Amino acid sequence: MYLNCHTYYSLRYGTIAIPQLVEKAVSLGVKQLAITDINLTSGVFDFVKECQKNDIKPIVGVEFRNDDELLFVCLAKNHDGFAEINRFLSKHKLQHLPFPETAPKFRDVFTIYPFKKKHLAKPHDWIGVGISEVNKLWQYPDKLKQIVILQPVTFFDKVGYNTHRLLRAIDKNILLSKLNPDSQADINETFLTPDYLHTIFKDFPAIIDNTNSLLEECNFIFNFSSNKNKLLFTNSKFDDLRLLENLTLTGYKYRYTDNPAVLERISKELIVISQLDFSAYFLLAHDIIQFAKSKGYFHVGRGSGANSIVAYCIGITDVDPIELDLYFERFINPHRTSPPDFDLDFSWDERNDIISYIFEKYGEDYVCLLATYVTFKQRSAYRELAKVFGLPKHEIDALINPEGSDYANVTADSLGEWGHLIIKYGNLIQDFPNYLSIHAGGILISDKPLYYYTGLNPVPKGFPICEFDMYVAEEIGFAKFDILSQRGLGHIKECVDIVKQQRNIDIDIHAIQAFKQDENLKQQLRNYETMGCFYIESPAMRQLIWKLRCDNYLTLVAASSIIRPGVASSGMMRAYIERYHNPNSFDYIHPKMKELLSETFGIMVYQEDVIKVAHYFAGLSLAEADILRRGMSGKFRSKSEFLKIENTFFTNCKNLGYDESITKEVWRQIESFSGYSFSKAHSASYAVESYQSLYLKTYYPLEFMVAVINNFGGFYKTEFYLHEARRYGAHIEAPALNYSGYMTRLEEKTIWIGWIHVKSLEKKVVDLMLAQQGIKPFQSFEDFYRRVPISLEQIIILIRLGAFRFLDKKKKNLLWQAHHRHTQGKKKGQSSAYLFEVKEETLELPHLDYHDIEDIYDTVELLGFYLEPPFSVLRNPIEIPTRAKDFPLHLHKTITILGYLVNVKFTRTSTQERMAFGYFIDEDGAYFDTVQFPKILKQYPFQGAGIYLLKGKVTEEFGHFALQIVSMEKQHLAFDPRYF
Known part of the structure; x- marks a missing residue:
């Protein structure tokens, strides 16, 4: 009887969670139930599972609509029919085509047209009639053999109806009062009892029989426990296992010397992998890695997959599970309640190539990205409902975030009825799915065409996503591949490339065992010199390394895990350090x-x-x-x-x-x-990448910092990576003609900042400059003008930045020249570029005052940061001799020091009061840490970036020194003389 049920996966339309729908059916004694969400199949497998638990036969389908227009409802007769529906659904979504007025002639699908579109129904189709249309049936006696009961279920009661209307207004982004009746469901779309439906249709028993007959013919039988992944990499399971064995033994010879215990572990793992039909999964991961290596791409295999010695031998991970005593059973065992998966990290700028390869090799019908559901959270629900009710923005902001608003008197109570409705319905729609988005990196490679499991949706990245999330994927038998991206690998790859180009040195970045034994790396860790290094560069991690006096891989593995919030906040991190x-x-x-x-x-x-x-x-x-x-x-x-x-x-x-x-x-x-x-294997994988970064920073610090800057990753801003490079002997230069490239580059010990960092400088101007610079260097100001068509605004940026400093001319003189050149060009009706060389014009200019500080402020305005900490431009210079290196001499004493703010981390105490940890640079360029407890933080809050006069007590914990702040005052910088 129930052929057309909507759940809240009919996005911004349905109001019923799947368990609630099935629970209602059970209470009414319903034994057959269909889910037909609008243009989406996200809820199908949760629905099937819930029905199976409650002895209800699940029927699956889709309600097709173009915007608000109901076209037809499709119900799958069987699994093949579900695939037909999904293929049809996906074709139109992926090609951005509207659905046709009539459905194609499916083989294993029933199509039901609404009564008002009965003229479109073919003899093999059905016509659906709702309770409000029964009185019209007498006019169409010839159609009765084609008619079934089509009573939609969208909500349970009046509150559900109101919720539905609010969701429709949110979807349309309009006031509730402007909602068109055609955009919403009829108030009668509730879960009517079987007895009531029989009463309504008692005069048309044939229709009741038709409906029951249709339901009987539909059987969606699904095995949740079977493996849905691509089952074969070669032609047979035997060949897959033999290939995996050969690859593993070849890798064993590279990774180990003769070791019977290792061979025994390999044998045991291969037996389990074979028993659980996972050989192809390992081979697929290996294939992806081999493609990446063929392109010169670096990767990190992390997560629980690093527990496997087979994965280590065939190059999926660089974590030795024997060294760390990692349990293979953590990754895969017969008792796992969900399939395992490999996490494969690639550089942020190479990940799309990897994904493209997977789609091209294994077929677009068999590969998709995983979806995730973006749900209504409390604040977002309140905000959307407040807009629907027409509240002004300041009231919405105050209601959502009263602490950050100037309208603290605005509360739900002060808004009267509207406020209470917002709270009531906001809580009702909280956690409703709002729209589909892309999972961070999950990819499915299916053995059967994906249409047997899902429809496919287009996303801006260009790769289709399925219509369910990772939890459903696991429950129905998929093991995903997480193809992830990170900037840290970009740092490593670019640094290796720079070293090869400039020093002609080939670095084997996978020689992890050698790195672990390197005394220089151990000393680098002891000195907590980890800025720029993956996962171990933050102030908190640097402190932990300091407190542990960490100088080895195993301790770093532990540090990678105990820094996590759960361990740290529970007091176990401190206990670990003490016991260590x-x-x-x-x-x-x-x-x-x-x-x-x-x-x-x-x-x-x-x-x-x-x-x-x-x-x-x-x-x-x-x-x-x-x-x-x-x-x-x-x-x-x-x-x-x-x-x-x-x-x-x-x-x-x-x-x-x-x-x-x-x-x-x-x-x-x-x-x-x-x-x-974290799993131990995951921490170990992170530590491997940390060691790779650490090796590069130890031996090639300037190349490494340039790579970090060019990949725009890491914990800190560009300014502080430049500062770090200066600490290692670099000379930093702002962008300059004839020297700088689009990206930052290294020339011996000079780092030339790239044009990419210059605010408001147009890319087309940079491209023209670099093209001309490649032909021959610029010789003069006039030479530049002749060769690069440029606007006055853009040439001013270059002059103020000091890009022409190789000419040894004052910037103000060049600005006069630029204005004169553009003025003359306009008078003559010509551009500023010339076909032929002309004699350079000499202007007689008066003496123009110049102050060094002008260059500093120009640089900050155009680059967004100082080239070095601005202690030299304090408005009221203070002579304070104390530096961070002096902290041990002043333990438990109160001192004063000047600090340039690098970073601040706010957190909460056990009583939920706000406190902060600061990270500063002193006048010598050394880093130091501060802590502000709640009372002090309220009295002396941070006031943004800049230099602070800090007064506090020097404390020590496990050898790490910090300043417990007593008072803090931000210092003013000198005025720009051009404006005062």
Whole structure:
């Protein structure tokens, strides 16, 4: 009877979550139910699973519309019919075509036309009639054999109807009062009882029979547990396994010397991989990596895939699982509740090439990007509803963010009825899907055409996305590939290229084992000289390395994990540092914990630690431990599932005789991981890339800093990477004609900042300059004018920047020349460029005052940063001898120091008060840290970038010195003499 049900996956239209829809059907005794969301199939598999749990036969389909116009409803007779619907849906979406008035002649699909379009129905089609159209049926006795009940379900009640209308107004971006009746559903589109529908259609039993007959013919049978990935890389499973074995053994010879234990581990892994039909998945990942290598692209294989020695041997990762005692079972085992996947990172500017290769090699019908649902969050829901109700912007802003508004008196109560409606309906639509977006990097490679599982949608990147997210993908049997991008790999690749070009040195950046033993790298870590290095450059990470006195790979792996918010905020990071330095100074909470966690001093640092504790300490099964793992990494959807595991944990611990206080403390540590935990393999992968960066910075610091700057990544602004390069001996030059390129470049020890950093300078001007510069250097101001057509505004930018400083002429004189040249050109009706050389004109100019500070302010305005910290241009210079290097001499004393702000991180105390950690440069160019507790931060807030006079007490923790601020005052810079 229910052929046309909308869920909230009918975006900004439907109001019903899938569990609510099925629950309602169960309460009414419904045994067959169809989901037909508008132009989308996102809810299909959640719907099927929910129906199967409740003994309801699921029927799947799509309601096709062009804007608000209902065209027809399609229901799949079987899985092939679902594929037909998806192929039809995808064709029109991907080609941006409107749907036709009539559906094609499907083979395994029922098409139902609304009653008002009955004239379009072919003999093999159906005509749908709603309860409001029954009285018209007497006029069409010849059509009765084609008619079925088409009673849409869009909401349950009046509140649902109101919610629907608000969603439609949001979708149209109009006031609710302007909503057209044609843009919204009829008020009767509720879940009517079967008895009521039978009563309405009692005079037309044939229609009831037709409807039931149609439902009976539809059977969507789906196996959630089968592997949906591409199953074969070669022609057979046997050949796949043989190829994987050969690749692994070849890689073994490169990675290891003869080692029977390693060979035994390889053999065990290959058996499991074969048993779980994962050979092709490994080979696909290997193929992607080989393509990247053929193009000279770098990659990092990270995540739980690094637990596999097979992955290490065939080059998917550079993490040695033997060295780190990584469990293969963390990646793949028969008890996992979800498929594993490989995370493959590529440089930000190469990722699209990798994705294009995958689509081209494995076929566009078999490859797609994963989707993610962007949902209505509380604030966004309130904002959208406030717009629909017509509130002015200042009231909307005040309602959403009262702390940051000048209208603090605006509250939901002060807005009266409108305010209460916004809160009420905002809470109702919270977490409703709003639109589909792209998952950060997930790609599916399917064994069958993707239309058997999903429709495909176009996105601006040019690659189609499916219509479900990673959770659904996992539940239906897909193991995704995460093809991700990051700037850190761009740093590494460009640095290697610069070294090759300028020094003719080939760097094997994958020689990680050698890097780990390099004494110079160890010293670089001991000196916490990590700025620019992937993942270990932030002030917080630098502090942690300092406190741990880290100088080796294994400690860096641990640091990469304990810096995560869950471990840090729970107090376990501090405990780890204390125990690291004093391993005999503490007692394990339980002997079993010593057995399981001696490597990490009794503290759970990695996901693997939690799995071990859950399984061996609390007696959870491996399957239950895997659910716990997913829960703490934020990759589960069912809170009830997680609560069940929690109950099992406490029950098991009680049965095992543990003291309740011990159980609670162990669970507290587990809970602190929620949403933030790393697998050990993931931390190890990060540490590998950190070591690659560290190697380059240690031996090629200037090349490395140029690479960091040119890839626009990293924790800091360009200004501070230039400062870091200066610390390593570089001479920094602003962009200049004849020397600078579009990107920043290195010439011996001089770094020429690239034109890309100059604000308001047009790309076409830069291209013309560089093209002419490539022919021959510019000789004079007139020579430049002859060869580069340029506007007065653009030439002024170049002059003020000092781009003509090779001419040894004052900027103000050049500005006079530029204005004169353009004025003369306009008078003569000619451009500023000449076909033939003309004699350079000499202007007699009066003496023009000039101050060095003018150049500094011009540079800041045009580049957006200082070429060096501006201590020299303080309005009221202060002679303060204290520097960061003096902190150890003044421990526990109050000192004063000048600092140029690099970065500030705000956080919350345990009582939710705001505090801050500052990071500054002193007058010698050295870095130092500050801490501002809540009371001081309120009294002396940060006032943006600049130089601060800082007064505070020098503190020390595990050898790391910092300044606990007592007072802080931002210093004024000297006035620009041109304006005063």
